[in-house]
Amino acid sequence: MRRTPRARRHRTPTVAALTLALTAAVAAQPAWAEPGTLTEVRAELQRLYREAAVATDKYNAADEKVTAQEKRVGTLRTQVREAEGKLSRLTGRAGAAARSQYRSGTGASLPVEVQFVLADDPERALDNATLARQAQQGTLGVITALTETGEELRARSGEAAEVLGRLKTNRTARDTERKKIEQRIDAAERLEASLAAEQLRALDDLDTREANAAQDAWVDTGVLDTVGTTTTAAGKRAVEYAARQLGKPYIWGAEGPGGYDCSGLTSQAWLAAGVTIPRTSQQQWQGLTRVPVGSMRPGDLIIYYADASHVALYIGDGQMINAPRPGRTVSIAPAGSMPILGVVRPGA
Structure with missing residues (x-):
């Protein structure tokens, strides 16, 4: 709601x-x-x-x-x-x-x-x-x-x-x-x-510093030297769909069009590309083809945290689109800003 x-x-x-x-x-x-x-x-x-x-x-x-x-x-x-x-x-x-x-x-x-x-x-x-x-x-x-x-x-x-x-x-x-x-x-x-405004800014600064530090550590592994830069036609359509949702609010349990939760966004992006995938991030992790993080390409789904509780759509250049949490909107963020559990590929 x-x-x-x-x-x-x-x-x-x-x-x-x-x-x-x-x-x-x-x-x-x-x-x-x-x-x-x-x-x-x-x-x-x-x-x-x-x-x-x-x-x-x-x-x-x-x-x-x-x-x-x-x-x-x-x-x-x-x-x-x-x-x-x-x-x-x-x-x-x-x-x-x-x-x-x-x-x-x-x-x-x-x-x-x-x-x-x-x-x-x-x-x-x-x-x-x-x-x-x-x-x-x-x-x-x-x-x-x-x-x-x-x-x-x-x-x-x-x-x-x-x-x-x-x-x-x-x-x-x-x-x-x-x-x-x-x-x-x-x-x-x-x-x-x-x-107060300054405290909110301080919290945002903490978020930004932590995300950037995690991203820098991830990039320093050399992972971006091996990831794919091109994708399939379906992967491209999934990325384009997700990009059109930027700015829409995170809404629990939502699959659009007014708002999304994290897996609602990824499942609908791939449905728009003509591929039906499981609804939740845990199901996506369990049911889709897993690929090495270093082999991912735009359109692949990045699963985060040990319990697979978050998912985002990789869009290339070390970035992803996700619906982060309540109070936030669909946005572009560094792909390595959260602990990565693994990567799955719809339609593989």
């Missing part, structure tokens, strides 16, 4: 005041350690935002499973209805044929031997009787098969519905977890809104 930015107060709270405010905001959380400096306040804010990202990714994954299972249940129920309809029509036709045969007195129901003796053309009578019996047996076989198929489909539909129920329960649990994280992020946002 997108939040309306809160007005900032024009005062300069002390670090002690910041500590008290943030401590009160998350007092119910046992993992909390009181920050004593602006650097520690920033670290705690980063931790809260990352926890929110992880919780959101888990919810998105659970929601995706529910959607897929709902589709499967719907398909099975449609197949059950179709099988039952075919069975009803075939049974009705078989019954009508038998009644017609009985009323007409054609003798087709007589034993083959009797038809052979009474017929003017015994050979033809034998052929007709054999064909009639084969048709009856074939019809009965189809009815039996349809009956068994219907029973199997009903059983599978029931099992699928049970799985759907469990998935919905899991999604509800994930949603509850996410809401708890959202409450903590609300507290963090209130704290940020209470900072």
